[in-house]
Amino acid sequence: MTDITEHTAARPRAEFLHRFSVRDAGTLIGLVVILAVFGVLVPGFFAERNLINILQQSSINACLALGMTLVIISGGIDLSVGPTAALSAVISASMLVAGVPFPLAIAAGFAIGLVCGLLNGVLVAYVGLQPFIVTLGTLSTYRALALIYTGGNPVLGLPAGFRAIFNGSLFGLPLAVIIVAVVALIAWIILKKTPFGEYLLAVGGNEEAxxxxxxxxxxTKIAAYMISGLLAALAAQILIGRLGAAEPILGNLWELDAIAAAAIGGASLMGGKGSVVGTILGAVILGTMRNGLTLMNVQSFYQLLATGLIILAAMLIDRVTRGRG
Amino acid sequence: MSVISRLQFKGISKVFPAVRALSDVSFSVGAGEIHGLLGENGAGKSTLLRILSGVYRPTAGSVLIDGRPVMLNNPVAARAAGVAMIHQELQQVPRLSVAQNMFLGHPLTRGGIFVARREQERRAAEALAALDPTIDPAAPLGSLKVAQRQIVEIARALLDRARIVAMDEPTSSLTPSEFKRLAEVIARLARDGVAVVYVSHKLDEVFGICQRATIMRDGVVVGSVDLAQVSEKAVVSMMVGRELAQEQHRSHASSEVRLSVRCLASATKVRDVSFDLHRGEVLGIAGLVGSGRTELLRLLAGADRASSGTVEIDGKAVKLSNPRDAIAAGIGLVPEERKREGIVPLRSISNNMALASMGVFAPRGVIDHTRLKRVAAEKMKRVNLRPFLLDRPIRLFSGGNQQKAIIGRWLAAGTRILLFDEPTRGIDVGAKAEIYHLIEELAAEGNSVVVVSSELPEVIRLADRVLVMRDGTVAAELDRADLNEQAIAAHAIPQSETQAGKAQGHRAGA
Structure with missing residues (x-):
């Protein structure tokens, strides 16, 4: 009798653990600790307004980091997300300024992202070049194209209607946050529930097998890079909507923040391992750090230092707890 | 043998969190003795070797060298104490030269700054001279064959003036003649007073070169035996803890042709191969390493592309341009190198099993995990996975159980033609028997099976018919009635070699 009750009691817990891995729990604990520290040090840190701020500030990095996570899981890396976003931004923006309807201009921005990703993917998967080098090359190439296209000048004066799309809010949450949350949900479903997700894990885990x-x-690889490009384009739309202008130098060093979020969240640069939940938590951790330190009036040099230490600490914890689920 | 042993394990225990890997292991090896260490996977052999080479520290007990207890706290200390370890997977840097590899970690220097490359090569050549003088110390290690690389490792042990050499499955990828050479080298080491600990799954080898052996099971020593006094069968039952029934071969082959291969050739290794495979048949493919066996299987599995020839399944021509084509045609490959080509290490048993049939589990684009779990449970029960933990990452399972999961992968994908490349390489005796059983059951159910193996007893045990490959083509076809090791070997050895041998004999005679 006792045996049976034990069994039924253990089942749901195992199911739950299966859904929410030990590694993700670790990242969550890290976030809770950081929140608690700032809660004590910064008056008004837990104000609703500030918490929403943190989410909004994290949303662009989270968006990029989701694509980055899929690429990293496949055993690759995408250093070109910032310039991809910039190229997408300036092209959408110049179309908008020229009076092209919003949906068309946004679609063109997305198409740019997909094409940038396609080129990365084809060079990696069919030509067989190393992902780091390919995307290092396209990082410069895409940036140069954005600069050449605009002559180095920002595209100013986006229509108010367009800005309203990405600056609106729903249920008290900024639309940008909601969009990224939906993207995260889709990414989670892709990774956990579709053959493509399983293929990503398998290709990154052991390509030959x-x-x-x-x-x-x-x-599989090309799809991962295209998703990364598409999400870079989405991040670009959110940003130019917020700023009302598109600069060709937009997105400088975005790739590093995205990689950091994915790595804090448990993605392995060796491939075959990574988590959507972890990446989102990683992006929020980075956003929280920045928000909290700014509120404490800490100099930006120290903010950089703190970000660096967080990444190293996450990797050390990873190393120590390696192989335990 | 001297009273004081060169190497003595005294009451060694090793406890990991939640697992007791070794308990109270004691035995000794004399100077100049070649001592076999036998046991199934998980018996504790590797853990013991890791303690000897300083990777793990024992929870209790001590290691004595020449009667004195030694502290083997790390690999450097073990090396300083005179222990050399020769790993199954060679730990070398292929781009560096032979000599650089032999001095890896403690290079000879001039004034502590510059590497004395010439001097290293001279000393390396000295050490190699006794073992295999054809190896050039300046050549990049990667240009050497596996057998020669093993000799380099042994030469390195000589350079270190090792008193104890531990070898973990040194012959898993050697041909018989290479093994003979290795055996001579090991015997020479022993003559120089080195104590050799020799771990292998191949009992005939252990009986051939060792004087005594210690048998382990579940972390304890079952016994140390004098190999001249016991039978192989007795040793096997000590290893597995029960008598293994000697199975008789039973054929399930029908006359219906399932797979028909005509004039198949690849750009490099395979030329003009033709054969038929019947329903329910187990076809063995024997031949030396490099005779094109693996390459032939890869062509049939779609992993490599054929340059010419045709393949028909049930009378219909099929195109095999990639593994997906082959899987769609009902062909699945169980590859030789499980770690490299078989498993996705971090994924669970279930996911590894489902990898080849994702389309079946996700008919509308979303994986039906309930169904996947159910099928995994069914297939893994069928192949007798142990422990029966379907969500556990496959890398935590033994080689035999990983192999079972790969077989389950093809069962789930509805494969009707299974290609096995060295199905029991690196798999212990108990699991070996299970894999044999499984292959026979698959044949009995009407599947067709091809088994490539370097182990002739394995081929003879399993095959209804054997193709012997030589120089990329089928040199002979042997029916069950004509099947014996001599017949296979006679056809497998390249003609050019025997002719060259004869010619040399003539010259010597004249």
């Missing part, structure tokens, strides 16, 4: 098992290696 995945090939023998019939996994479409090239298609």
């Amino acid at each position: 995945a090939y023998i098992a019939g996994v479409p290696i090239a298609r």
